Amino acid sequence: MKVGVYGATGYGGMQLITLLQRHPEVSLEFISSNSHSGIPLSNLYKKLTGRLSHILIDSEEAKARLESVDLIFLALPHGVSMSYVKEIIAINPHLKIIDLSGDFRIQNLQIYEEWYGFDHILKEKVPEFVYGLPELFREKIKKAQYIANPGCFPTSMILPLYPLMDQGVLEPRVIVDAKTGVSGAGRKAKEQFLFSEVQDNTYAYNTGRHRHSPEVVEIIRETTGKTMEFLFSPHIVPSSRGIYSTIYTTLREGVTPEEINAIYQTYYGNEAFIELTPFIPSTKDVNRSNRVFIHSFHDPLSKTLILFSTIDNLMKGASSQAIQNMNLMWGFDETLGIDTDYYYL
Numbered sequence: 079m080k081v082g083v084y085g086a087t088g089y090g091g092m093q094l095i096t097l098l099q100r101h102p103e104v105s106l107e108f109i110s111s112n113s114h115s116g117i118p119l120s121n122l123y124k125k126l127t128g129r130l131s132h133i134l135i136d137s138e139e140a141k142a143r144l145e146s147v148d149l150i151f152l153a154l155p156h157g158v159s160m161s162y163v164k165e166i167i168a169i170n171p172h173l174k175i176i177d178l179s180g181d182f183r184i185q186n187l188q189i190y191e192e193w194y195g196f197d198h199i200l201k202e203k204v205p206e207f208v209y210g211l212p213e214l215f216r217e218k219i220k221k222a223q224y225i226a227n228p229g230c231f232p233t234s235m236i237l238p239l240y241p242l243m244d245q246g247v248l249e250p251r252v253i254v255d256a257k258t259g260v261s262g263a264g265r266k267a268k269e270q271f272l273f274s275e276v277q278d279n280t281y282a283y284n285t286g287r288h289r290h291s292p293e294v295v296e297i298i299r300e301t302t303g304k305t306m307e308f309l310f311s312p313h314i315v316p317s318s319r320g321i322y323s324t325i326y327t328t329l330r331e332g333v334t335p336e337e338i339n340a341i342y343q344t345y346y347g348n349e350a351f352i353e354l355t356p357f358i359p360s361t362k363d364v365n366r367s368n369r370v371f372i373h374s375f376h377d378p379l380s381k382t383l384i385l386f387s388t389i390d391n392l393m394k395g396a397s398s399q400a401i402q403n404m405n406l407m408w409g410f411d412e413t414l415g416i417d418t419d420y421y422y423l
């Protein structure tokens with residue numbers, strides 16, 4: 079199958095391209111960037127030298143190639159992505175699209191506009207986008223034309239919360255203290271992500287008002303029919319990649335920790351990429367992989383259930399999850415081309 083990638087020069091796009099290039103069923107037809115068109119991507123990411131010879135093309139040239147591909151990946155900022163989707167659909171309405179941005183993840187457009195701060199320009203297409211979290215929406219993804227690839231933090235929060243919310247074993251009040259490496263903010267230079275700001279430092283940001291909050295609440299409500307009070311407090315830590323969500327909640331009266339483990343086994347025991355670990359995981363356990371490590375711990379003194387969940391933001395949080403979705407849409411083995419690297423360092 080033939081694919082094109084917009085936003086090729088960003089961290090998400092670059093990671094996606096390195097996976098697509100090795101995927102046995104994929105031919106990478108074009109990679110696009112407006113600000114770096116005309117040069118090879120390997121000029122920006124020297125590690126690709128000798129592995130990827132593609133030259134970046136601008137979006138005008140990419141338009142001319144839209145008839146010759148089967149699938150488009152968009153790894154563009156939110157707001158920008160929806161304008162590209164609009165243009166792409168107008169040129170080739172048969173194309174399949176996987177969008178890595180937040181533009182099509184939230185079905186409630188009033189909530190979208192409130193949290194993202196601008197009007198949605200393609201409202202009528204939002205219902206056609208399937209939320210691309212394979213462990214929850216596998217059958218819908220197989221039939222989808224358009225996929226809204228989940229956010230990195232939401233992937234790490236929804237997966238541990240969903241089975242327990244679905245079974246109604248939690249009090250509906252959830253607090254998440256989460257950490258992310260700096261690549262979560264993308265490659266564009268920003269003052270707060272300079273080496274001297276991040277090194278030897280940890281700081282919270284957007285507590286209670288991060289755009290990923292409504293995404294989690296909406297997907298949990300859609301899949302379980304349940305609402306919850308939800309507080310999300312993300313932090314930047316001095317790592318280049320990795321997401322760590324520590325989730326605090328309370329078991330309903332009479333529910334035991336053993337039941338929690340049994341529920342997880344029922345929901346995720348056969349999932350290729352979810353590991354229910356007997357230990358508290360770390361980001362290095364899942365580094366550069368599509369895996370999710372989840373561990374639960376019940377503290378009887380404070381009557382608190384703590385869920386630990388870790389992923390790689392650029393892989394399961396973005397690009398390898400996008401390929402997992404592509405595999406499902408095309409009927410390939412779901413793990414094809416992504417169950418690859420297990421680097422510890």
Ligand SMILES: NC(=O)c1ccc[n+]([C@@H]2O[C@H](COP(=O)([O-])OP(=O)(O)OC[C@H]3O[C@@H](n4cnc5c(N)ncnc54)[C@H](OP(=O)(O)O)[C@@H]3O)[C@@H](O)[C@H]2O)c1
Pocket residue numbers: 084085086087088089090091111112113114153154155156158178179180228229230261262263264265266391392395396
């Ligand atoms: N980073 C993560 O961990 C992560 C995880 C999950 C989802 N996402 C989402 O994935 C998307 C890409 O994230 P990223 O981290 O890869 O961002 P990034 O490193 O900042 O890259 C953004 C890409 O978009 C292009 N771009 C920026 N503004 C543009 C504009 N006005 N018109 C056309 N192209 C434009 C840039 O191209 P040029 O600068 O070359 O023009 C670059 O290729 C975002 O929506 C992000 O929220 C990211």
